[in-house]
Amino acid sequence: MNLQEFLAMGGYAGYVWTAYGLTAAILVWNWWAARRSEAEQLLSAQRRSAD
């Protein structure tokens, strides 16, 4: 199997790659959102303890 054949996904390229891309996007979003909310709370906690 060559790369071109692999990317074509037997004619379902648009569907398969969109599905996998969306999955990656959601997993990355979760990662980013969780880290961000934690960092935000940590920052505001530090600010409060500095007062």
Place this chain on the structure above:
Amino acid sequence: MWLWLHKLGSPPHAYRLLGKMAPWFGWPALALILLATWWGLVWAPRDYQQGDAFRILYVHAPSAWMSMFTYVVMAVAAGIGMIWRIKLAHAAAASCAPIGASFTFLALATGSIWGKPMWGTWWVWDARLTSELILLFLYLGYMALRSSFDDPQRADRASAVLAIVGVINVPIIHYSVEWWTTLHQPASVTKLDKPSIALEMLYPLFIMMIGFQLYFGWAISRRLRGEILRRERNAKWLKEGA
């Protein structure tokens, strides 16, 4: 044992423990998801009926499974919070909601993308799809309800009722393909006798499911840490340095 449980339920202890646990979930999750993606896209043989489109299964089924699993965790945590009045349990339930909502959205979206080439339509109002859509609304409703209260304790109690009542939807989703006529195929993996899918196609699915499960462990640890900080904003242990 009780002392240990009590210690576990204390916010500073839980906060530190979650921080230590998170990477033990996160890194294996990443490794397994990457392995399963490669296996599912490259090594797994093409389906004789669906061609390469069946590979969407490897992201669709785990996200659908996680959408229901997360809801059950959320409802159980909310129940524990209600019965034993444990704030940490309410915090855990609240942390589940955005994760579960994202998995539900993913299950619906990948299902829709799979449905188009296989069924010829993006969406049908049948039992499986509709009940999964209701699950998404339950998550969104839960989050909206929480954010409508200023008092966290009232938010905990009101949203817990919604979470617990809504859990009835989970078995409905699961059995919808048996109870009603639907376009969605019946379960081919979680059958008690023999799974009706080739083993070489099944391995990457199992790996992906374990990967997603670990990913959930990682995500809930991180979310819960943020939630604990938010609730404990005026606590002494925070000032003493976490």
